[in-house]
Amino acid sequence: MKKRSLWIITALMTFALLGVFVMQMYYVRESYNLKSQLFEQDVNQALSAVVNKIQKKNVIRHINQKDIEFQELEVSNIRSKTDSIVAFKERYKENKARRRMKLQQQILQYLNEQDSIIHSNYVKPQIISQEDYAILSNPNPNNKNTLNYKIDEFRTPDGIVLSRKLSSNYERKRPIIRLDKLPDSIIYLALSPADLRPQFIILPTMDPDLKTKFELEDVKAEHRYKMELERLYADTVTLVGNNGRNVMLLQDVAKEMANKNIPxxxxxxxxxxxxxxxxxxxxxxxxxxxxxxxxxxxxxxxxxxxxxxxxxxxxxxxxxxxxxxxxxxxxxxxxxxxxxxxxxxxNSLIFNNMFVTLISSVGLLLVLVFIFAYTIYAIIRQKKITEMKTDFINNMTHEFKTPVATIMIASEALKDPDLNADKARINRLAGIIYDENVRLGNHIERVLNVAKLEKKELKLERQPVAVNELISLVVDSMSLQLQKKDAEVTLALDAEKDVLIGDELHLSNVIYNLIDNANKYSPSNPKITIKTRNHANGIDIEISDEGIGMTKEQTKRIFDQFYRVPTGNLHDVKGFGLGLSYVNDIVAQMNGSIKVNSEKDKGTTFTIHIPFKLNN
Structure with missing residues (x-):
């Protein structure tokens, strides 16, 4: 994609995003205005309700005040009438008590008169209880309940009775008679003066005429009491009824409320x-x-x-x-x-009510901004990847073109009939063809391995690998390549426990790539240091050089496919930009990690940590 097209797309997307932002702001503002109007409407309605209730309370206060005045007047009248009723009831009780006392006095007088008559007409009269009367008057008495009398007479020699002595077996107690609890009758046990035989005398406790007289007086007094009481109760009822009272009450309230001078x-x-x-x-x-x-x-x-x-x-x-x-x-x-x-x-209340709206708007804008930014990032990244792929194709074409041309030249030389006798030259040309063919194979294998890594089709072997020995073998295999640039390689293989479970071939490729980069990106006389040491549960492999180094921005991208660090004045550095991407993927599949520490023009250090055992 051309830069102009990219700028046009970015401008259009920015314009669209700004349009959405403006529309969201307009929507939020309109929502705020609507919420403000609703708030003002609710407040005005609430204040109208408050004012109405204040007016009602003013009316109710006047009505209650007048009602209290009416009630106080009624209470005063009722209190006076009640006092009259209470006094009338007390007088009635006093009169009733006086009649009762008078009745008791007359009953007492009547009983005393009758008792005197009985004592004058009978011999030894004695008051007995109702229980004794029931026992003694039993027609079938037993020996215990039999009433026996014995009379002893004292006579002169002439037979004249001087005196008599009476004795009996009756020794029960005399009952107590109270005026407030009089029985219907009083029973006397006395002796007949004629023959001294015992007999019962039943005396009514009240004279029937007297009883009738007092009952009639009670009835008349009760009747007069009820009539007077009804009249007094009738006087306590308000002369004005409820409707009339309410009319008077409202009239007084209206007069008071119409008074303009009330503050x-x-x-x-x-x-x-x-x-x-x-x-x-x-x-x-x-x-x-x-x-x-x-x-x-x-x-x-x-x-x-x-x-x-x-x-x-x-x-x-x-x-x-x-x-x-x-x-x-x-x-x-x-x-x-x-x-x-x-x-x-x-505003806090309105914004709280708009919380969902604001959150949704902000969320939508953030999503759109993220999509916009990610789209621009993806376009720019895709553009860079496209450029890197183009460079990769150009590099690969150049890398393939050189060995193919060499093989073609060597093959044409072999066709020369004059070479049949020169076996040394034929062997040298055949060697050239073989070496260039191996070089082509390595290039193809490297590309295929990267493709397999991308598709997750590359499976690592799991077998014991002696790391120190493997590093030595890789350095030996690269000796000619290192000698061409007079490279100085220092080995500090200090890992005592250097055997781990991994893939020997791909681990050797990882080491080869890192040493090759250290050699290629050093201007002259490369100084390469390779160290191993035990760390935690694995081995650390450190490969450092004193080459051209990298900036921080470059170190962030060196593990991307097709990315190649700019080499400045070094024009002999060749490659596809796949080596470090391959290294990173292989280390990750071996459950390891790789770190890079580099400084421009001072060198680069790669540190690889690989555990002793691979996870299943």
Whole structure:
């Protein structure tokens, strides 16, 4: 792809990305404006509800005040009537107690009179209980319950009775009679004066005429009590009914509310009530924000009745302030009053409500920016890969062309009939053909190995490899190549435990490539140092040179396929740009790692760490 086309595509994609960004910003702004309008609408509705409730509370306050006055008047009347009822009930109880006492006195007088009559007409009368009467009056008594009397008489010689002595077997206790618990009758056991026989005398505890008289008096007193009590209760009922009372109440309230001289402070509820109303109505609209509010007269805004924040002179109406008239003009109030509410953090609520929108917009923009950047990166990388592949094809053509031309020249020389007798020359030409053929094979094998590595088709052998010995063999095999540049190779094979499980062929290729690069990228008399040492669970192989070195940017790309480090004035360095990519892949497949440390014009050091055993 040409640079012009690349710039055109980049410009178009940038323009499209900016267009999407502008559209997203426009969408976010419109969404913000819509949320702001909804917020203002909700706040105005909340303030209208607050004002309506303040007006209602004002009316309710007047109604409650008048209702309390009516109730106090009614309570006073009822209290006086109640006192009259209580006093009447007490008088009734006292009269009832006096009648009861009078009755008891007359009963006592009646019983005393009857007791005197019995004692004067009978011999030894004795009061007995109802239980004794039931026993003694039993028609079938037993020996224990039989009433026996014995009479001893004292006479003169002439037979005149002087006195009698009476004795009996009855020795039970005399029952106790109480006036408050009188039985229906009192039973006497006495002796007949005629024949001294025992007999029972049953005396009613109350004279029937007296009982009738007192019962009649109780009935009359009870009737008078109920009639008077009903009259007193009827007097306690309010003369005005509920409807009439409500009409009077509303009339008084209307008169009070129509009074223009009532100050605004007395018309609105307390500051705590106003704050609670504002908070409740805002929460009902899902507005959970800190707010400031203040109440002022409508004609004198400098005077503040209620406030929860101190206002500065230059900030009478801060940003995001909403106002509402408290009492409408149809009430003909002298000063309707104004309610102000401001929201210092209005934008925070709106942005919280737009959180999903903002996140989605930002996420979309980030995705688009990432795709744009990755696309440009991929295009540039593909362009570089294409250029490197072109260089690779050119290098490969040159590398293949030289041995092919050499083989062709040697083959044509062999066709010369004059050479048949010169066997030494024939052998030299055959050797040349063989060497160049081997060179072609190595080039082809290197390309095929890289292709296999890319397709993950290359399988490594697993067998013991003596690293120190392998390095020595590779250096020996490269001796002619190293001698051409008078290279000085220093071996410091210090790894005591140098046997690992790996692929000997590919590991030797790795070492060969690194030594070959150290030789090629050194201007003259290369100085190459090869070290081995045990480290952790494996072996470290370090190959360093004092060649042209690399920059940090170059060291980041040396393991990429087809990448070749610029050699500056060195024009004899040949290759495909596949060697270090092959080295990196082989080391990775052997579960190892490779690091490079290089400084421009001071040399390069490659350090390979390979574990003793490969993972399954």
């Amino acid at each position: 605004l402070e007395e018309r609105i509820p307390s500051q705590e009530t106003v704050d609670t109303l504002i908070k409740r109505e805002l929460l009902s609209k899902n507005i959970n924000l800190d707010y400031n509010y203040w109440v002022t007269p409508s004609k004198n805004t400098d005077k503040v009745i209620y406030q929860n924040v101190s206002l500065q002179e230059a900030e009478i109406l801060p940003k995001n302030t909403f106002s509402k008239i408290i009492f409408s003009n149809d009430l003909m109030i002298k000063d309707p009053g104004m309610l102000y509410v401001s929201f210092p953090n209005k």
